[in-house]
Amino acid sequence: MKNTFVLLFALIANILMAQTATKEQILSELPELEITKDVNLHIISPEPIQYVDLSTQQLTGDLPTTNIARIRISDNIPADSKEKTKTPNSFSNGSTVGIITVVGQSFIAQYKAVYRNSENRNIATNIHIQPEAMQPIEFNKMTFSNLELAKFAMQIIQKKTDEKPIREQKNMKLSMQLNNVYVMSDYIFLDLTFENRTNLSYDIEDLKFSIEDKKIYKATNNQSIELTPIFRLNGQKSFRKNYRNIYVFKKFTYPNSKVMMIRLIEEQFSGRTIEMKVNYSDILKADTF
Missing domain, CATH: 2.60.40 (Immunoglobulin-like)
Known part of the structure; x- marks a missing residue:
């Protein structure tokens, strides 16, 4: 029985090597x-x-x-x-x-x-x-190329967003929605939609992600840790009415005393800035695809 197991294992290993070996x-x-x-x-x-x-x-x-x-x-x-x-x-x-x-x-x-x-x-x-x-x-099997991340992001963006978003924030006729959170291996995908209910197009200066204190995140002694997406599906810098994009991060964690802040900032001296906080529980409930 032992010899049969060894032979079977060797056969499977040879098949896998034949499938993955680079010519x-x-x-x-x-x-x-x-x-x-x-x-x-x-x-x-x-x-x-x-x-x-x-x-x-x-x-x-x-x-x-x-x-x-x-x-x-x-x-x-x-x-x-x-x-x-x-x-x-x-x-x-x-x-x-x-x-x-x-x-x-x-x-x-x-x-x-x-x-x-x-x-x-x-x-x-x-x-x-x-x-x-x-x-x-x-x-490493945990590492995805940008082509693979783009493929996953396209799968997400092709999904309908009819369901109620996880989070939504409104300000000055702008809205920011966190449609869903997805996890693939060690990667976190945020599906975000922005809506502009004015007749003025919105020119994006920056979209910032950070981890900040939950209760005093606007205080001067706030400890803020900036998060940078390793991939974003679209590089669009302005939108007139609706804008949806997928942002990908390597896996991160933060305690319940902190929140993830997402800030959309307009160019020049505009006051049309909108921000939304995401609890860690929202990340933990992430879907897979």
């Missing part, structure tokens, strides 16, 4: 990216880039934003370089300049950079990393 990349099978001198190639990632590797000093680049890697052929090769480098003018058409590796939150993508003459007008100046070029990276 090895072979140099000759890498997708090609065409690059030429004096032209930047922008590689656009669907999620924040964690790391970029350029295999030769003939390539250089930077990250102008979290989702874009900017690559070009280097004009300056260090004099003490041990590599057998070439200048941009000495590359032959179709020769390999180097390997570009881009690592996102949940994938790794590798490309072979191939030189093309600058006379070729069909060279792309930007490319989007396609799903077929992504190899999954096995991170």
Whole structure:
């Protein structure tokens, strides 16, 4: 019986490894990216880039934003370089300049950079990393990429909000509603709706989240701890009548003597500010999806 159990366990382990193992990349099978001198190639990632590797000093680049890697052929090769480098003018058409590796939150993508003459007008100046070029990276199961968080947030926002909200606050013909709270693994999703019952559009300066004392949260000696969402579905900065968004936080806790404060602040010197407090019991009653 013991030997049968060991064999069964080994069989299941092999099946799981076969399902989750990342296929090895072979140099000759890498997708090609065409690059030429004096032209930047922008590689656009669907999620924040964690790391970029350029295999030769003939390539250089930077990250102008979290989702874009900017690559070009280097004009300056260090004099003490041990590599057998070439200048941009000495590359032959179709020769390999180097390997570009881009690592996102949940994938790794590798490309072979191939030189093309600058006379070729069909060279792309930007490319989007396609799903077929992504190899999954096995991170901690509790960690979700921004793409996964966006997927979960879209599932929430597609739900109807006909039911009575958990919390609602009104002020100066504005209302803020906490429609629901959801939990997925170590992540907390807040589903918020804002309504503007005036004819003046509302320009958002900031939406602040903090943990503050329940009874004296406006006092000068109040201990306030700011909370920053790790992800928000929409980046909208103004709305005319209705605005709904999903805000995602890593798991947090706070005692019953404190509340979570949500403040919506308008731009400039407007007095149209609205705030709402959320008890910890509201968080503990969070739904799953």
